[in-house]
Amino acid sequence: MAAAQAACSTSPASGADEGRWARDANGTSIPTHYDVTGTTLTQIVDLSQPDIAFPVVADPWFGRNLIDHVTWVPGDPQWGPTAQVYPTDYGRDQIAVGPEANEAAWGEALEKGDRSRLDHNNLHDHFSCHFLGRSSTVGKESWNLDNNRPDVGLAATIAASCNPQGGED
Incomplete structure (x- = not known):
């Protein structure tokens, strides 16, 4: 499985995984999830789908609404x-x-x-x-x-x- 990762050294917010998102250039949702190791929260984006339009944007706010x-x-x-x-x-x-x-x-x-x-x-x-x-x-x-x-x-x-x-x- 191809995947992109972005890491942030932080203390993840409770329930942050619930609001995760990633979208391709056409606005199509791309499967994603967070992994937590120690104090590092990493968003994993599944790039294995053949019809993904790049660039892909992943949630930079860690599932938190602005x-x-x-x-x-x-x-x-x-x-x-x-x-x-x-x-x-x-x-x-x-x-x-x-x-x-x-x-x-x-x-x-x-x-x-x-x-x-x-x-x-x-x-x-x-x-x-x-x-x-x-x-x-x-x-x-x-x-x-x-x-x-x-x-x-x-x-x-x-x-x-x-x-x-x-x-x-």
Whole structure:
């Protein structure tokens, strides 16, 4: 059996094996599991299937969710429907990581929200502003992504404290 391994010297979280995943370039699930030896947690990905499309991405968060759930609410009349994104405590604690964690968390939000409503540049930038600036949103229960905020790019969204054209979220 062909397999890929990635090791991390850490104390594995209880139940980490339950949320494991690996996907090929087409998004097809690939069988995977964790092995624990001492304080090393290793994810084993089964690459023996003949139709795997490379590259394969394995769960870099060791089965831990970064986003708990996404709820759509009517929102403010000016900004339209709002996606309330609720990060997990683990997702909030990913301070030492950058764009990779942001994109993984965004992917989880898309899976847990309504992808067709959520997958737009302005909402991605709004999400990224909250995720990458988590230290300024510590007290926020949810990150509120307003559907009708303008698409001004990530830098301008950050400069506007995540709210292009003012207001609060």
